Amino acid sequence: MTLTLGQKAPQFALPVTGGDKISLEALKGRKAVLYFYPKDDTSGCTLEAKDFQALRDEFTAADTEIIGISPDSLKSHDKFRNKYGLAFPLAADEEKSMLEAYGVWVEKSMYGRKYMGVERTTVLIDREGKVANIWPKVKVPDHAKEVLAAARAL
Template sequence: MAKKWAAGDKAPDFELPDDKGGKLSLKAFAGKKLILYFYPKDDTSGCTKEAIDFNGLKDDFTKAGVTIVGVSPDSVASHVKFKTKHDLGLVLGSDETKAMLEAYGVWVEKSMYGRKYMGVERTTFLIDSKGKIAAVWNKVKVPGHAEAVLAAAKAL
């Protein structure tokens, strides 16, 4: 069973390739606030809407001192195509090995039409400047989510 993280827990460290050919790690964000949002798949309806919503509030997050990073098991090439198609300014991390997805407890057994399979449970983490989890949104419903996360980030 996947670990469920809570406010006050130390965020698991990670290192992932990003869509710009660089590396993302929790250590790189030391002293900064971070939104990690996990989503199932590039260019699907819910994931596209979520990315567009976060992207639309990017300036507000930046003013609040928060960086937004989206993570899915898609490849870097898929992320680049997705960002270009939807003109996204967000950083996207690629976790093809699913190590980070498992560490954050978002790689879970899902069920659709009676068929069981492994996939990403849409989840968002707000991590404070000390690397501690400040808030977690599990089983995210996209409408209004980015705004709720922004409100929490501003209050941090």
């Protein structure tokens, strides 16, 4: 599925670190950054997580939740969060249902080998649960700052 600006964001309910669950319904009335990343504790994903963490207070001031989503397990997420002091939740989508609903579970290719994986993507959801912005094929440097600027402008 391809997301379009202004559409109602696809529903989801996933377990997150800390023993909670997160859902689109629970975020209603607040803005949310859903950032989809391939794998815990890899170089690009770590840099991206640290960048969002560094701006967390500013996202909070902009009434915006940050949620990282990958197909890793909660156990993996807990280790990743603890290692880097991440204070925002990481959602585990081991079944890949949300990844597929948001169109980020795609065929990738490395060294001529094709495989399925997460395309690094960020989606900004507005207070009504609609897609306000989409960043496909994210390049990590300065990405979190760009997302923060968009969240503030909402």
